[in-house]
Amino acid sequence: MAQKEVLGTPPEGIHPTYPYKVVLLGSTSVGKSSLAYRYVKNDFKESLPTVGCSFFTQMLNMEVATVKLEIWDTAGQEKYQSVCHLYYRGAHAALLVYDITNKETLNRAKLWLRDLEKEFLPDEIVIALVGNKVDLAAEREVATEEGEEFARTRGLLFMETSAKSNYQVNDIFMAIARELLQREQEKARAPSPHGRSTVTLGESRVRTGCCRL
Numbered sequence: 001m002a003q004k005e006v007l008g009t010p011p012e013g014i015h016p017t018y019p020y021k022v023v024l025l026g027s028t029s030v031g032k033s034s035l036a037y038r039y040v041k042n043d044f045k046e047s048l049p050t051v052g053c054s055f056f057t058q059m060l061n062m063e064v065a066t067v068k069l070e071i072w073d074t075a076g077q078e079k080y081q082s083v084c085h086l087y088y089r090g091a092h093a094a095l096l097v098y099d100i101t102n103k104e105t106l107n108r109a110k111l112w113l114r115d116l117e118k119e120f121l122p123d124e125i126v127i128a129l130v131g132n133k134v135d136l137a138a139e140r141e142v143a144t145e146e147g148e149e150f151a152r153t154r155g156l157l158f159m160e161t162s163a164k165s166n167y168q169v170n171d172i173f174m175a176i177a178r179e180l181l182q183r184e185q186e187k188a189r190a191p192s193p194h195g196r197s198t199v200t201l202g203e204s205r206v207r208t209g210c211c212r213l
C-alpha cells in the first residue's frame with residue numbers, strides 16, 4: 001500500500017502522523033461500503049448493508065508522513081440522511097460515489113456536492129467523484145467522459161472504480177491522501193488562513209451549515 005511520495009523531505013527524525021476524516025457519500029447501493037471494505041480488507045462481499053454509519057481506519061506510510069484515514073461510511077437510504085449529514089462535519093475529504101449503471105445516482109451525487117459546498121469552504125475539503133461498478137460495462141448509463149467533465153468543471157478528483165474487481169480502489173484513496181498531504185505542506189509553507197487550493201469548488205462561499213465538530 002505504501003508508496004514513495006515526492007512532497008519534500010521532513011527534518012531528520014520527524015515523521016508526523018496526520019489523521020484525516022474521509023466520508024463516503026452517495027445513493028443507496030452505489031457501493032460505498034464495498035469500496036471501503038475492498039480498500040481496508042481487500043475483499044468483496046455481495047451483501048454489506050449499512051445501517052446508519054460505520055467506520056474504518058487505514059494507515060498509509062508515505063515518505064514524508066504517516067496518513068491515518070478514518071473512513072466513515074454512511075447509509076445512502078433517504079431515511080438516514082437527516083442524521084448522516086452530521087457525519088460529514090469536520091471531514092477533510094469526501095468521496096461522492098455514483099453507480100455508472102444508474103444515471104440517477106450521478107444526479108444524487110451532484111446534490112451531495114451542493115450540500116458539501118454549503119458546509120465547507122473550497123480549501124477545507126478534498127472531494128473526489130467516484131463512478132463505481134465499472135465491471136458492469138454492458139449496463140453502463142453514465143459515460144466516463146460525463147463524470148470526468150463534471151469533475152473537471154467543479155475541480156474534483158475523479159476516478160472510475162470497481163469494488164468487485166478491485167479496479168482503482170487503492171488509487172482513489174491514495175490520490176486523496178496525496179492531495180491532503182500536499183495541502184498540509186502548502187499550509188505549512190504559506191500559513192494564510194485560505195492558502196492556494198488545487199481543488200476549486202466554485203466561487204467563494206460563506207459557510208451556511210451550523211457548527212463543525
Ligand SMILES: Nc1nc2c(ncn2[C@@H]2O[C@H](COP(=O)(O)OP(=O)(O)OP(=O)(O)O)[C@@H](O)[C@H]2O)c(=O)[nH]1
Nearest residue numbers: 028029030031032033034046050076133162163164
Ligand atoms: N458488480 C458490482 N457490484 C458492486 C460493486 N460494488 C458494490 N456492488 C454491489 O452493489 C450492492 C450495494 O453495495 P453496497 O456496498 O452495500 O452499497 P452502499 O452504497 O454501501 O449501499 P447503502 O449501504 O445502502 O448506502 C451490493 O450488492 C454489492 O455487492 C462493484 O464494483 N461491482
